[in-house]
Amino acid sequence: MQQIINFLIRNKHSLLFLLLLFLSLIFTIQSHSYHRSKFVSSTNFFSGGIYDWQHSISDYFRLKEENERLLEENERLHNIISVFGVDSVTTKYVDSLSFNKPYTYTKARVIKNDYSKIDNYILINKGENDSIFPDMGIITDKGVVGIVENTTQNYGRIISILNSNSRINAGLKNSNQYGSLIWNGKDPNIVQLETVPRQAALKEGDTIITHGRSTIFPRGIKIGTILNYTLDQNKSYYLIDVKLFNDMTNIGFVYAIKNNDAIEIKNLENLD
């Protein structure tokens, strides 16, 4: 017995070494098997917490590219959705020839945005080279921004909805009555919807969307909610204040909507 204890004391370093080596080899072998070791893993609160902290800092440096990536994904998803969107109700059969996407979305970056004047314009970094052409609608993920007015090779100018010349077709989400969206130039968060017939049933807080009566916007793009409403002098039309979903003072990336059937529709309209 005495000899065993002596042996242990004499070789305590080697024994400790072997013990710990054995332990770490077990961890290694565990890590090579399918059932991963739960003990040595970066998901524990210590290393996980430190990684969290590191990410919370390094994420800021990646925000830009991350944004870009999300926008690309959104662009792709929008394009997929638009196939099943508005026209899928009327499409009776699936055929590669008749199964065109009604709308194409293209992302763009805002390089100049006005909102303090009466007639405000927005400049985007895409133009004819990216098939952005006049009369295309511009939206963000939250709502309508404006309509393309002018394009060059590489840039596009947009009439913001905060422009006294802007007339966008819009209406109530829960009925088919519609009017046109204007801006009185006062508050960049509030636009006006006029010429909604008095027969419409309104409530404060109702959602206003695009109605798709032009070739610019598809139906169902959100604009804002009703803040308050009054009847005009003739008591025949409502004048509605609409609070925008978009913060027009803070627009970074936008999508341009191209209606692939625009020419066909316009030709039909101009028949007479």
Add this chain to the structure above:
Amino acid sequence: MNRDTLLNIARFVILILVQVFVLDHVNFLGDLNPYIYIIFILLAPLNINKSLFIFVSFVLGLTIDMFGDSGGVHASACLVIAFFRPVALRSVFGLSYEFQTVKLSNIGFGEKLAYVTLMVLTHHIVLFSLEIFNFSHILLIIKKTLFSSLFTIVITMLVLVLFRRKSDS
């Protein structure tokens, strides 16, 4: 708690942080990372309690493993070089180590390089053998060991030269 103990604790923490946050993401030429955290083991005081030294080396390796999700690979490699450090010291410094006249902070460049090379090679052989854990990939193990060792040795020598303690130089 004297100054040397505090210095070693600080070195322990800083080396882990640098290794985990910076050097594990280098991926030079695809998959080469320098493992300079073993500087802690290289520079640990020569008269340190041996059991304590082995245990601390184990904890050092295990911490790196925890961050890298690599099981016990680094822990094993650290244990091995911590345990065999006296052998490396004796073979490099010979008699002057036996008589305890060696000071790690003011040895010549050649001896320092030999010491670092020996330790790093041992560490990396154990590390990559366990990491790949398949002796049919022995060529891959040797290749990774050689290239990574070269990388680690260069960085380690740079660190040792740049961060030399002024009082000893």
